[in-house]
Amino acid sequence: MSQITDPRDRLIVALDLADVEAARALVDRIGDAATFYKIGYRLGYNGGLGFARALTERGLKVFLDLKLHDIGNTVEEGVRAVADLGVSFLTVHAYPQTMRAAVRGRSGDLKILAVTVLTSYDEADAAEAGYALPVAEMVAKRAEQAREIGIDGIVCSAAEAVAVRGVVGPDRLIVTPGIRPVGSDLGDQKRVLTPGEARRAGIDHVVVGRPIAGAADPRAVAQAIVREMETA
Template sequence: MQTNARDRLITALDVPSADEALALVERLGDAVSFYKIGMELVYGGGGLAVAERLVTAGKKVFLDLKLHDIPNTVERATAQVAQLGVHLLTVHGYPQTMRAAHAGRAGSGLKLLAVTVMTSYDDADLAAAGYAEGVAETVRRRAGQARDIGIDGLILSPHEAAAMRAALGPSMLLVTPGVRPAGSAVGDQKRVMTPGEAIRAGADHLVVGRPVTAASDPRAAAEAIVAEISANLTA
């Protein structure tokens, strides 16, 4: 489990252009050591180049692409991502997809995270999509499958972190979106906690976007979250 409080914060570069992403990185400076690059920036053009620049600059990068396709495509795509030198990659938590990604990253230092249930979903959303089980049981099932396949960690809401930490032990990385500092807007998230609550629940990394990137002073916002993480690591 990570012990460096700064490394536990992953700041989401959910912006439409490489120029905006790099401007944010410059503004945040050494307050942030770990960045998430997702679909918006990749599809907007330049996202993978930004990832490579960050890696070269000594930052850690979480490439949040949520891969899910036929096994051959997932395996080959994962092998391509592994060449970028990024630290983390997400795939959807379906057994075929996870096995293919596991094969594709063979021989690399890339760590894989399985998406269990999106933090914008609740039990009603899963029922509407045709799932027979609610959030807690779906997360539990996918977490066990990910562990058995050899996936390094999970994407899950902080509400499931404590149960999964108890079930899976300390070696499985638990990465939690749906983290909002006290008083922040929840937005489209449905299963949220504050940074301190998420750390106490057993999360290794917290993914935070708008509360940092949309703040009037992003660096100060990031530093405040790191301080809250640090206080709860030693509490």
């Protein structure tokens, strides 16, 4: 697993908010309790890319969750553009052609994460989408392809983390969404663990959104998650 010296870096706070003003307010409320933030579609398409640069200029880490998937040249050039923002992580879908293009476009400190199977998918969802393999087998297959291609890490459900670690080895990152502190609403996530369970499963970074953003005291929730992971 990666060498993470600051335990706060293990928590990635998802800024799944409507606009930059709301995201900036949340970051300010959390303060130094968190160091790493995720920007996805909702915020990314509403000023979030510029906000990503502003966060990195403040010394914070940014995970751009854009899940790129297109023809090779488009992905490669897109990754090159993202690298110029100074962000730490970028997601692509774990299709071999897409992953190879992303590796070609990668530069600097940018790490490419491959999304195996979305954590909102269960067996019925995968079957409805036309996948013949069970979710666990799809995750393992895509993780193996990502390792061979040279992807830096895998995004998967915490429930699959142990199996994925066995496939990708100790040096690749495992990043897990769908983490819910004890007592939190599961929302649309179907394959979840608590932060402590995730850490014991060998997860490097956990992504937590609504339980922090929707809390009366988001700073306190972030601190509690970091403590739980640190003592797991």
